[in-house]
Amino acid sequence: MELSQVVQTIREKFPEAITEERPAAIVIKKEALLAVAQFLKSGELAFDNLHCVTGVDWKDKMEVVYHLYSFKNRFMLTLKVFLSLEDLSVESLCGLWKSANWLERETYDFFGIKFLNHPDPRRILNPDEWTDWPLRKNFDRPDFVRLPQSEGLKGGG
Amino acid sequence: MAIEQQKTPAGEKYMQKFPGGEIIITKSEELLKWAKGSSIWPMTFGLSCCAIEMMATGASKFDIDRIGSGVFRASPRQCDVMIVAGTICVKMGECMKKLYAQMPEPKYVIAMGNCAIGGGIFYHDTYSVVAGTERLGIPVDVHVVGCPPRPEGLINGILKLKEKIESKETYTHPPLAPSDHAKGGGLLPKAPAPKGGVEPKSGTQPGSPNNP
Numbered sequence: 001m002e003l004s005q006v007v008q009t010i011r012e013k014f015p016e017a018i019t020e021e022r023p024a025a026i027v028i029k030k031e032a033l034l035a036v037a038q039f040l041k042s043g044e045l046a047f048d049n050l051h052c053v054t055g056v057d058w059k060d061k062m063e064v065v066y067h068l069y070s071f072k073n074r075f076m077l078t079l080k081v082f083l084s085l086e087d088l089s090v091e092s093l094c095g096l097w098k099s100a101n102w103l104e105r106e107t108y109d110f111f112g113i114k115f116l117n118h119p120d121p122r123r124i125l126n127p128d129e130w131t132d133w134p135l136r137k138n139f140d141r142p143d144f145v146r147l148p149q150s151e152g153l154k155g156g157g
Numbered sequence: 158m159a160i161e162q163q164k165t166p167a168g169e170k171y172m173q174k175f176p177g178g179e180i181i182i183t184k185s186e187e188l189l190k191w192a193k194g195s196s197i198w199p200m201t202f203g204l205s206c207c208a209i210e211m212m213a214t215g216a217s218k219f220d221i222d223r224i225g226s227g228v229f230r231a232s233p234r235q236c237d238v239m240i241v242a243g244t245i246c247v248k249m250g251e252c253m254k255k256l257y258a259q260m261p262e263p264k265y266v267i268a269m270g271n272c273a274i275g276g277g278i279f280y281h282d283t284y285s286v287v288a289g290t291e292r293l294g295i296p297v298d299v300h301v302v303g304c305p306p307r308p309e310g311l312i313n314g315i316l317k318l319k320e321k322i323e324s325k326e327t328y329t330h331p332p333l334a335p336s337d338h339a340k341g342g343g344l345l346p347k348a349p350a351p352k353g354g355v356e357p358k359s360g361t362q363p364g365s366p367n368n369p
Contacts, residue, residue: 126285127248134284143247145288147281 001075006045013039025065025078033081034091037066040079041096046072050093053103055111057137062113064090089114110135193237194319196225197265200236202256204243207270207305211242214308226315233259238318239266240311241273241297245287257295265322266290267314268297271304278304 007021010028017036020027028036040047052067066079081090092115093100104115105124112133115121123130132139203211214221221227230236233256245253257266268290271277274297276288290297298321301314 127251139284141284143287143292144284145276145280145282 001070001073003077006075006077009045010036010039022080025080027080027082030081030083030090033079034093037079037093037096040068040077046070047077048072050097050099050103053093053100053107055107055113055135057111057135059137061085062088062111064107064113066093083113088112089116091116092118094119109133112136190323193263194322196228197237197315197318197322198228198230198235199226199238199240200233200256200260201229201231202233202239202242204241204245204249205272207242207273210305210308211240211269211311214311219308219312221312221315224312224315224319233257234261236260237263237265238315239264240269241266241290241295242269242305244272244277244279245290245293246285247287248285250287250293253290253295254293265298265318266295267299267301267311267318269301269311269314270306271302274300274302 003021003024003026007018007026010018010026014032014036017028017032018026019029039045047068047070049069049071050066051069052065054065056063056065062083062085064081064083066081068077068079069075070077083090088111090113092104094104094115094117101119102124104118105120105122107113108115108118108121109123109126110133122128126134132141199211203209213219215227215229226238233239237260239253239257239260241253257264268274272279272286273290276286280286280288287293299314299318301310303310306314
């Protein structure tokens with residue numbers, strides 16, 4: 001199975017969903033995520049395993065990355081969704097894959113991305129009292145010690 | 158010997174009771190200090206890789222039973238010393254404060270390894286690592302440097318602590334810094350940090366007691 005086949009299959013069913021096609025991943029619209037995920041899980045594609053959910057902070061936007069695997073077709077698919085900073089929420093996939101529960105909690109824990117309709121939307125690893133998100137680029141706290149600015153390598157050694 | 162010169166009836170009586178034995182006269186305080194220094198029981202408490210060296214120190218090759226410290230107690234209520242062996246995470250720091258509070262007096266702390274002393278190599282650019290034991294408001298009696306220290310280093314640290322206990326009149330640990338318990342949160346801030354950030358602390362040593 002090739003990525004182009006997967007893209008082809010999704011395009012047939014959801015013509016507007018895919019916004020970008022990358023060498024190893026596809027970017028889909030946020031609104032279409034739940035429907036596309038449902039389609040990917042059921043049917044011929046049979047992506048029955050969700051083994052990674054994580055986030056990326058691009059400063060001007062956030063990204064949620066899903067790694068899906070199909071045991072039947074022996075194929076791994078990377079699904080990406082971009083979120084604007086004004087609305088950091090995306091539909092939870094807990095109803096489809098049980099593994100999404102903790103993975104989405106972890107993503108919430110580190111990036112502050114809210115997962116709508118999540119059964120247990122709490123922090124998972126960091127202290128419950130925390131109100132900030134450690135893996136965001138603008139993260140800062142009084143006890144957070146940054147690396148001193150490097151002065152570069154000195155020549156003539 | 159002094160007891161023979163005095164020749165009190167009681168002394169004579171006891172001397173006669175145990176022929177060949179010797180009597181040592183000492184101050185009870187000295188005896189107590191000697192006993193305290195010779196049975197420093199550590200807590201079964203390891204945080205990361207330094208704990209492996211601590212286990213090796215307790216095992217047969219290095220054998221700290223020789224100096225009376227081989228009795229690793231599983232409860233903080235039966236311990237004399239907490240060997241902080243490893244990197245302290247923010248969440249573990251809260252547990253450590255509780256464990257330290259549960260230990261009975263007199264209690265001592267050995268900071269083993271660079272992480273326990275001042276954060277080591279891990280505290281830069283990490284949201285989760287505490288830069289040393291003293292940052293938690295726990296006073297440290299002996300620092301053992303190394304990454305990790307050799308078992309010989311830890312043994313040396315225990316012997317240094319023993320020296321400290323035996324040298325002073327009544328050695329107790331330095332007083333606690335204004336406790337983080339009072340603030341309730343300790344290292345966990347309730348409110349988000351102000352935007353704009355905090356200047357990186359340059360020039361000060363993060364692990365020093367003057368900079369908690």
